[in-house]
Amino acid sequence: MVTTIEIDEGRHKQAVANLKEAGLRHYVDARLTDAHELVRQLKGPFDFVFSDADKEWYKNYFVDVYPKLKIGGCFTAHNVSMRRGRGGGIREFLDHLESVPHLETTINTDSRSGISISYKGPLEKKPDTK
Ligand SMILES: C[S@@+](CC[C@H](N)C(=O)[O-])C[C@H]1O[C@@H](n2cnc3c(N)ncnc32)[C@H](O)[C@@H]1O
Structure with missing residues (x-):
């Protein structure tokens, strides 16, 4: 669903x-x-999230969703390109993504507006299997 x-x-x-x-x-x-309220309330778990609403709230959406994102799940956000002088919370959002452990983020720039794609990795490192 x-x-x-x-x-x-x-x-x-x-x-x-x-x-x-x-x-x-x-x-x-x-x-x-209003997604500001509902995102907080939704239970999840989520496999995939696409954020394309108010950019100044992106970090908050991510913070609310992340605990409910499955391991291996993906959080994506549209319009994250800073090229056209976009600010409005995007820098703060991207900086936050970088600070989250076990999260791997790439920015796809095939469309000029840019889409961030963040995968939630396993919380524990796998034991060495030598
Ligand atoms: C760039 S449009 C994207 C719409 C849709 N993803 C599409 O491709 O047609 C952003 C949408 O976010 C909605 N939006 C903005 N703030 C919102 C909020 N706090 N809660 C829910 N929707 C919001 C706007 O009304 C607008 O329709």
């Missing part, structure tokens, strides 16, 4: 209509609410 969150009613309605048209409505729990 996929959970999506949208705060704007018109966009939420459009998303639901698109999902219906594509025959995917039953696979998606589309919520109309």
